[in-house]
Amino acid sequence: MIPACKSPAFERLFAVYNRHLLKRSFHRISVRTDPRIDPVRPTLYAANHSSWWDALLPLELNRSLLGQELYAMMSEEGLRRFRFFRRLGAFSVDRGSLQGVKDSLRYAAGVLEGERRALWLFPQGDIRHGDVRPLGFHSGIGYLLREVPGIQVVPVSFYYCFLQDQKPEVFADLGPPIPAERLPAAASRQQLARTVEDAVTDRLDALRQGVIHGEAAGFTALLAGRSSTSDRFTRFFRRA
Numbered sequence: 001m002i003p004a005c006k007s008p009a010f011e012r013l014f015a016v017y018n019r020h021l022l023k024r025s026f027h028r029i030s031v032r033t034d035p036r037i038d039p040v041r042p043t044l045y046a047a048n049h050s051s052w053w054d055a056l057l058p059l060e061l062n063r064s065l066l067g068q069e070l071y072a073m074m075s076e077e078g079l080r081r082f083r084f085f086r087r088l089g090a091f092s093v094d095r096g097s098l099q100g101v102k103d104s105l106r107y108a109a110g111v112l113e114g115e116r117r118a119l120w121l122f123p124q125g126d127i128r129h130g131d132v133r134p135l136g137f138h139s140g141i142g143y144l145l146r147e148v149p150g151i152q153v154v155p156v157s158f159y160y161c162f163l164q165d166q167k168p169e170v171f172a173d174l175g176p177p178i179p180a181e182r183l184p185a186a187a188s189r190q191q192l193a194r195t196v197e198d199a200v201t202d203r204l205d206a207l208r209q210g211v212i213h214g215e216a217a218g219f220t221a222l223l224a225g226r227s228s229t230s231d232r233f234t235r236f237f238r239r240a
Contacts, residue, residue, distance in 0.1 A: 034175025142189030
């Protein structure tokens with residue numbers, strides 16, 4: 001297992017680049033956060049995984065809104081290719097080794113011990129199309145919930161789409177935290193993982209329908225992208 005090696009100086013530097021990259025690549029990034037999320041509590045964010053961009057969005061969400069000490073689990077192959085993610089709080093998991101998975105989960109449990117700690121997980125394991133159902137969460141998240149009882153578990157839904165503009169948009173929906181009574185300590189790892197998967201699925205399906213029908217309420221712009229060709233065309237024809 002490759003542990004995280006956080007560097008506050010590198011995090012600040014990368015935040016500038018990440019923000020530039022997101023603004024250049026998207027027309028808009030919209031976010032909706034539930035007011036019941038408590039950033040002081042150790043928090044496990046469980047998100048669907050449908051795009052390469054999923055690795056970068058939590059960094060901007062944390063910088064702009066959450067202000068927590070962020071960690072994330074990443075595949076060992078991916079972290080070996082992009083080792084700089086260690087400095088941003090990423091640590092690895094080798095899913096091809098049972099012992100490697102156990103080591104990573106124990107490390108993850110330690111990450112969640114302390115105020116303002118945040119761990120981002122993509123329990124699907126691999127990138128899958130956003131419309132794939134079931135999402136297919138691995139049971140490792142259930143292991144964490146048994147090892148670190150009482151943590152705040154926030155379902156996160158990322159939805160990417162093209163609407164009126166040349167560049168795509170992203171909708172990020174965070175919360176509400178899953179009530180503790182839905183995550184009993186006596187439940188199995190598989191049952192706990194299924195509970196979290198159901199919460200993410202419900203939020204993601206509702207978000208998708210809201211975007212399709214133009215009824216995605218409660219979102220605010222986290223970032224507005226730079227002017228695109230479609231924006232310039234619109235301004236030109238308005239003057240014509």
